[in-house]
Amino acid sequence: MARKGVVMKTLIGIMAMVAIFPSASAAQVQNPQPSVMTGIRMACFSPQRAFSESAEGKAAIARLNALEADKTRAIESRQKALEGQERAFEQSAPVLSADAQSQRTRQLERLRIDTQRFIQDGQAELMGIQREAEAAFLVKLRPVVDKVAKEKGLQLLLNLDAGVVAWFEPSLDLTGEITKQIAGSR
Helix, strand or coil, rough: CCCHHHHHHHHHHHHHHCCCCCCCHHHHHHCHHHHHHHHCCEECCCCHHHHHCHHHHHHHHHHHHHHHHHHHHHHHHHHHHHHHHHHHHHHHHHHCHHHHHHHHHHHHHHHHHHHHHHHHHHHHHHHHHHHHHHHHHHHHHHHHHHHHHCCCCEEEEEEEEEEEEECCCCHHCHHHHHHHHHCCCC
């Protein structure tokens, strides 16, 4: 739902700019560009959906799910061990000396910290593997996006996942012209 809103805002913004700046259309008549004269051809796609529907994406997701299940089991095992040690300490605390209680409290705190670090390391490992899989997929995705956009004669391709432009025909980029005009107006 939020993605549709971002796409709609982007499309409305583009349409508003075309309506607000009619002089740009007149300038195009003087210096025609075939791609602009025929109207803007645009489309959109979802890189996340492309990833999850591709064979590579499905394999990466399966690997991540298996690794996550392994990490979850290891975390649960550590947490059960910690809880068992805490219960044992609570039961034996009344008969322990103050020094023994202090030492046991420090041991439990170290075990808690180690367990928390283990959890954080596992999360970081999963995120790292996910980023690597997505980056490898993007390397393959970019040339395909370029090819499909050109085959379809598109000038603008919107990313549904981010609400940003994923590809555009270079002739639509006015940055150089704007930069020159800014430099000339000084």
